[in-house]
Amino acid sequence: MHQAQEEISRCIECELCLEVCPTYQATGERLFSPMERLKTAERILKGESPNSREIESIYNCPKCMQCEAVCPEEIKVTQVIHWTREELVRRGFGPLPRHDEIIQGILKQGNSVNGDPKRRLEWLPEEFPRKESETLLYLGCLPSYLVKESATSTYLVLKKLRVDFMILEDEGCCGTYIYEAGRRDFAGELFEKNVDRFKSRGIKQLLVPCNGCLKCFKYFYPEVLGQMDFSVHHVLEVIYSRLKEEPSLLKRVSRPVTYQDSCRLSRGEGMTEEPRELLKLCGAELKEPEKNRAEAPCCGAGAGIRSVYRDLSMKLASNLLSQIPAEEVVSACPFCVFNLSYTSRKKELGKKLTYFTTLILESLGGK
Template sequence: MLLASFALSGFDSIIKTMELGEAIEQIDSCTECDICLDVCQTYEVTRDKAFSPIGRLQAAKKVFQADDVTSEMVDGIFGCMSCQRCNLECPQEIDISRIVHKARGELLRRGVGPLETINRVIEQMQDLGNMVNGDPAKRWEWLPEEFPERESDTLLYMGCLPCYLVPQVAISSYLLLKRLGMDFMMLKDEGCCGNYLYHMGRGDIAREKFEENRERFKRLGIKKVITTCPGCQLSLSPDRKAQANGFEVLHLVQVLPDLLRERHECQNAKLPCILQASYQDPCELGRAGKGIYEEPREILSLCGVELVEMDENKERAACCGGILAVAFKDICTEVGTRFLEKVKPDNIITACPSCLLRLNYASKKRGKGKMGMYVSEVILDFLNCSQVN
């Protein structure tokens, strides 16, 4: 289903929608106090009002009123990271992120936007079952051992990025859960969650992917889904209610504290040299997700990591650049570079494969000398290097 046949429905029947009148009313309540400019990282990088929350609201109003919009306005709307930092700071409590998302959908209705990029991702999802142009036959090449197909009511849903672009996330998560004795299954023909297309305004396809996954999980008797990616977690549970899906969707960091305590792995370990690192709060795990802040810090502390908190952390954490990598790579890289400049230790730990990919890319590209690690990598290395009973 490409843009020519696009009819916007999105997660609108699942996630609360914003009516056109409400959107315009909220836009009109903006006093242009400029507070949002202080936290908008795309504005910080570009110094272009079109890439600011205020500029996006003004452009969105034109979109909703069917007025002409400039190419710069379109870029500004699609160049939003959906990080929701502006929402948090707006004194008028304008839901800027949701307004921008609605404007994207309206623009795509008109056939306006980064159509070539979005169509390419759609085709990859349809033809290959993933959004990163990965060969389906190689999806599980990262597996360190033969993993027989088996039945379980717990599914480890790995996601596109770990399987194809950041295999260290997949390998360490798989080995860690096995070591901690968790019973789980994986799907050899695992499909994409559709998260990127949802953010870019193609909620109709994202909803289709959600329905496909939900029906499949129900047929398999899945009661719990564990994801390595915050975006996958949100896309597989868009209504935020487990009972509506028939299964619970948890991020890896939510299941690890109990597993580590049950196995007494960390308590029985002799601490190796303590790693000093900053933990990066992924937007879709925290502020724009389910507000998960303490669990990753708890498990890292259990495993001897000395955390050096960033000045901006938890609900006010900065974004890595995220979804901009596909259509606005230069801006994304600069956002990531400036993020790295604010990190004091050389080590950064995250719980998001996309953040890991973007921050390591920015570090390599701009020579920042910082190293990003996924949370399961750190824990597994700790357990492997420790003497445990």
């Protein structure tokens, strides 16, 4: 039996997951609920041909893990969905044309956001530092091209905290988008190229500001290539441990903010208190939404859905923003910052999105 079928067979149809699933709640379509996705996955994995709505249901899940947080049977719903995406690709039903366009962009230009590689380092506030280190700050496509403030402030904060690190001039993409679309073959090739590059530069540790990169390097690389000889950390971990030791470096930034828990850091990594403590050390006044930490809603950007199902992605983002009490929303995920600020602008919701290192930098006295 396929591992997925073993997972699926444990479903007792209690429907608890329907209450928390954002795609079901936003559309009212049972097909877009975790329970129905499991049934669809079962049929596909048994060899039945899916119709277009069923394919959509497998690809329009942002893998927010809210279902997994409430499932009494601890079913790995997102893993089943991923295996099903790979099966769709094997049988020629996936990836979808829009996925293919982006994958081609990554393979040709080395980034997932159609950025001009010559402009990749525009975020860098100084000359490129020709410095070697065993620690690589891997910025990622989103921070490098679309949420540049997150790249610049992360770089400056790490420097101010005297963290020893290097950056790459021609960084490329981690490949998470390709993996999430189910193209394990192309993803594996890209992963191998990156690993070889890290090896040749003597990299032992990766620091990443992007949650997509975090998930990819930490979980997808070992899953596809086996054990890695570098460790992977969100920059939050390093910044938190430094500033906890030296809180006197921070000056008060007294204003109300809401910390937005991203799916990956809260449900994925259990990292919910460190960012809050950091913001408090900066003097920010935290305003909690009713659903926070492991119960926090999904921003609707992840696992490839924003690029293909933009309306659904924006619905999820608006739903999240409507629950945020403060005007300023601080996040530790550049993709959340990007999708939420885009949605806030488009729908005139009046929220200001800030990547957390921007606030830390301000509290450290700026540049």
